[in-house]
Amino acid sequence: MELELGLSLPNHTPIMMKGLFDLNCSSDNEMELKKNKSFLDDDDHDDEHGNVEVESNNSLSLFLWSGRQPNDEEDDSPQENWRKLHLNDGEIDEENHEIVGWPPINSWRRELLHHHPGGGWMVGNHRRGECLRTSMYVKVKMEGVAIGRKIDLRLYNSYHTLSNALIEMFAKYNVIGRKKVDYTILYQDKEGDWMLAGDVPWEAFIESVQRMEILRNEK
Amino acid sequence: MGYSFPEEALEHVLWFLSSDKDRNSVSLVCKSWYEIERWCRRRVFVGNCYAVTPEIVIRRFPEVRALEMKGKPHFADFNLVPEGWGAYVYPWISAMSVAYPWLEEIKLKRMVVTDESLELISKSFKNFRVLVLSSCEGFTTDGLASIAANCSNLRELDLRDSEVEDLSGHWLSHFPDNCTSLVSLNMSCSGSEVSFSALERLVARCPNLRTLRLNRAVPLEKLPNLLRRAPQLEELGTGAYSAEIRSDIYSNLAEAFSFCKQLKGLSGFWDVVPAYLPAMYSVCSGLTSLNLSYATLQCPDLTKLVSQCHSLQRLWVLDYIEDSGLEALSASCKDLQELRVFPSDPFGAEPNVFLTEQGLVSVSEGCPKLQSVLYFCRQMSNAALITIAKNRPNMIRFRLCIIEPQVPDYLTLEPLDTGFGAIVKSCKELRRLSMSGLLTDRVFDYIGTHAKKLEMLSIAFAGDSDLGLHHVLSGCDSLRKLEIRDCPFGDKALLANAAKLETMRSLWMSSCSVSYGACKLLGQKMPRLNVEVIDERGPPDSRPDSCPVEKLYVYRTVGGRRIDMPGYVWTMDEDSTLEFS
Numbered sequence: 001m002e003l004e005l006g007l008s009l010p011n012h013t014p015i016m017m018k019g020l021f022d023l024n025c026s027s028d029n030e031m032e033l034k035k036n037k038s039f040l041d042d043d044d045h046d047d048e049h050g051n052v053e054v055e056s057n058n059s060l061s062l063f064l065w066s067g068r069q070p071n072d073e074e075d076d077s078p079q080e081n082w083r084k085l086h087l088n089d090g091e092i093d094e095e096n097h098e099i100v101g102w103p104p105i106n107s108w109r110r111e112l113l114h115h116h117p118g119g120g121w122m123v124g125n126h127r128r129g130e131c132l133r134t135s136m137y138v139k140v141k142m143e144g145v146a147i148g149r150k151i152d153l154r155l156y157n158s159y160h161t162l163s164n165a166l167i168e169m170f171a172k173y174n175v176i177g178r179k180k181v182d183y184t185i186l187y188q189d190k191e192g193d194w195m196l197a198g199d200v201p202w203e204a205f206i207e208s209v210q211r212m213e214i215l216r217n218e219k
Numbered sequence: 220m221g222y223s224f225p226e227e228a229l230e231h232v233l234w235f236l237s238s239d240k241d242r243n244s245v246s247l248v249c250k251s252w253y254e255i256e257r258w259c260r261r262r263v264f265v266g267n268c269y270a271v272t273p274e275i276v277i278r279r280f281p282e283v284r285a286l287e288m289k290g291k292p293h294f295a296d297f298n299l300v301p302e303g304w305g306a307y308v309y310p311w312i313s314a315m316s317v318a319y320p321w322l323e324e325i326k327l328k329r330m331v332v333t334d335e336s337l338e339l340i341s342k343s344f345k346n347f348r349v350l351v352l353s354s355c356e357g358f359t360t361d362g363l364a365s366i367a368a369n370c371s372n373l374r375e376l377d378l379r380d381s382e383v384e385d386l387s388g389h390w391l392s393h394f395p396d397n398c399t400s401l402v403s404l405n406m407s408c409s410g411s412e413v414s415f416s417a418l419e420r421l422v423a424r425c426p427n428l429r430t431l432r433l434n435r436a437v438p439l440e441k442l443p444n445l446l447r448r449a450p451q452l453e454e455l456g457t458g459a460y461s462a463e464i465r466s467d468i469y470s471n472l473a474e475a476f477s478f479c480k481q482l483k484g485l486s487g488f489w490d491v492v493p494a495y496l497p498a499m500y501s502v503c504s505g506l507t508s509l510n511l512s513y514a515t516l517q518c519p520d521l522t523k524l525v526s527q528c529h530s531l532q533r534l535w536v537l538d539y540i541e542d543s544g545l546e547a548l549s550a551s552c553k554d555l556q557e558l559r560v561f562p563s564d565p566f567g568a569e570p571n572v573f574l575t576e577q578g579l580v581s582v583s584e585g586c587p588k589l590q591s592v593l594y595f596c597r598q599m600s601n602a603a604l605i606t607i608a609k610n611r612p613n614m615i616r617f618r619l620c621i622i623e624p625q626v627p628d629y630l631t632l633e634p635l636d637t638g639f640g641a642i643v644k645s646c647k648e649l650r651r652l653s654m655s656g657l658l659t660d661r662v663f664d665y666i667g668t669h670a671k672k673l674e675m676l677s678i679a680f681a682g683d684s685d686l687g688l689h690h691v692l693s694g695c696d697s698l699r700k701l702e703i704r705d706c707p708f709g710d711k712a713l714l715a716n717a718a719k720l721e722t723m724r725s726l727w728m729s730s731c732s733v734s735y736g737a738c739k740l741l742g743q744k745m746p747r748l749n750v751e752v753i754d755e756r757g758p759p760d761s762r763p764d765s766c767p768v769e770k771l772y773v774y775r776t777v778g779g780r781r782i783d784m785p786g787y788v789w790t791m792d793e794d795s796t797l798e799f800s
Contacts, residue, residue, distance in 0.1 A: 099705075102679070113566075168518075
């Protein structure tokens with residue numbers, strides 16, 4: 001079933017593919033589109049640049065490719081409008097300064113990881129007497145190591161488990177040959193003071209810790 | 220001289236055809252084959268519930284026993300489809316309750332299912348066996364209670380990823396004492412605590428139970444009670460995997476696991492306490508599927524665990540596994556086919572784990588059967604993508620999400636065009652692709668040229684101009700679903716490729732630059748497409764025709780325009796007036 005050719009819009013004359021485009025977006029407008037079936041196979045159209053190739057899907061095309069580049073002309077071309085709209089705002093969730101729906105994770109994961117309390121399945125947790133804490137990521141730096149780490153303190157319930165985890169995490173930074181290394185773990189508290197980890201009860205530590213640093217004392 | 224093939228013989232032959240594609244081909248041979256086929260088709264798959272109406276399906280296929288259907292567009296998973304958009308299943312249930320009294324199976328994805336629908340299902344189909352509600356919503360535990368109470372032959376009740384309003388945990392207790400037919404129960408998404416003794420008795424009296432996925436409220440200490448009553452289990456989803464550290468709980472759990480010799484798949488693991496992990500080590504070597512994507516385990520524990528799962532074919536995990544864990548995975552799990560790595564801190568500004576492109580490269584090197592990837596990370600390079608493409612030409616699904624939009628190759632600062640280009644060029648059987656990072660129109664040229672088997676493409680924050688969209692629509696011969704957000708694609712490419720849209724299931728475009736005028740034109744000229752404009756700013760008529768619409772959803776249909784649209788959805792059709800200013 002062949003559909004009619006070319007829909008002419010009033011006030012618009014169908015503009016033929018004048019030439020070829022350059023994928024590198026140079027100003028020369030030279031580009032080759034794949035030719036499938038020539039949409040308009042009459043001989044009248046402009047052939048001055050050689051190949052006039054218009055992609056068609058063997059039937060109706062509602063708008064003939066004009067070959068104009070974005071930003072060629074008026075400021076309010078669709079692409080220009082898009083750029084104005086999207087470079088500054090986009091669809092930003094005001095509260096969270098996040099783009100709506102990005103990164104693309106579904107609502108189950110988002111609730112679990114974004115630490116928003118609520119939602120049917122998290123309410124069940126209250127039964128177990130745990131309180132839902134919000135994210136407890138703190139930065140941890142090891143002396144002499146350029147890249148710090150961030151850990152979620154909610155995953156640990158004692159200094160013991162925390163220090164084991166930290167040591168494993170930074171184990172790769174042990175220089176070969178130095179087997180016996182002692183670590184001192186310091187943390188910066190709410191007041192900005194650096195304290196030795198382990199002095200106060202775990203709960204007080206969790207309330208107060210802002211970031212941590214690990215010092216190496218080689219024997 | 221007509222010797223015609225006896226109908227009964229043909230029917231017998233058709234019995235062996237399960238593929239829809241094959242049955243569709245059969246029905247095109249001649250009128251009598253069409254008639255014979257339609258009377259013996261038992262399973263119908265409707266990929267878009269609005270592509271057809273219940274009446275049309277029922278009229279053509281009068282003896283259906285199983286319906287599988289999908290509703291909302293995929294981007295609904297990410298909150299891009301506003302509430303109340305549609306995909307209500309009730310009209311289907313209502314029509315089928317009259318037409319298909321022998322219906323056995325209903326499988327739905329991304330649809331709105333009310334308690335009314337569930338109750339109607341439970342009362343209308345005497346031989347009802349299978350209910351799968353995947354990413355559905357709109358029902359409460361009361362609806363589940365109807366299903367439990369009335370479907371005496373129920374085999375499967377699977378609520379994966381659905382949202383159920385928890386009014387009461389008692390719904391489970393509505394399974395009658397003489398219900399012994401359960402094969403699969405997935406209640407992992409429900410929040411409420413069910414009566415444990417009712418659950419225990421249910422599990423004990425269903426000897427064919429193969430799949431049991433518990434919800435978070437089921438405590439770890441009680442898990443052994445269930446495992447002991449169902450040692451034939453093949454798939455288990457634990458509840459919360461945490462308890463006080465007590466040796467009796469531990470040994471009880473370890474012993475119970477050791478009885479489950481058939482376990483192939485594990486999931487759940489909410490609130491994991493690492494001390495309890497070794498209790499499940501006895502099943503590791505037989506596991507083919509492991510979903511740790513809700514388990515906040517750190518790298519050492521994860522590495523130790525996966526390194527023991529030598530038969531693993533599918534792994535879903537958080538990025539706590541890090542590059543080193545993935546390297547261990549690639550060394551230990553040579554049968555791995557599918558890997559999904561989810562972000563543990565997707566909204567954080569900085570990386571919190573050592574997971575880079577290198578992890579994925581390692582797995583692509585070490586796992587020869589790897590064909591399906593979903594990977595969230597914060598940096599990528601063309602070199603890495605080229606290596607992955609070279610290692611794994613057998614890739615079928617490749618979804619890469621670099622968390623920050625429009626991030627270039629971190630080594631060269633160039634766009635990732637060549638990297639993704641290598642993927643589509645090398646992976647000739649690629650069916651699904653999602654891209655991210657900095658991408659220009661060039662990548663779409665590569666895709667249009669090479670991705671000839673590509674069926675689903677997801678694009679975000681990519682491209683420079685309409686040329687990008689044009690490459691895809693004109694080049695991808697197998698394209699069925701295209702979903703685009705925040706790309707500078709507009710009217711020209713869409714209108715120039717209007718006919719292509721009739722060969723696809725659907726097109727989604729949000730935050731692009733498609734004008735209202737173009738939508739009207741498309742709707743007016745393509746009567747077999749539903750062109751739906753979603754715009755929460757009010758009627759598009761109140762703005763100039765050149766104004767871009769917020770969201771556009773175009774799909775082919777034989778059902779005409781739908782009548783259940785909310786106030787912010789407008790269908791563009793023949794009645795739309797065209798105004799050119």
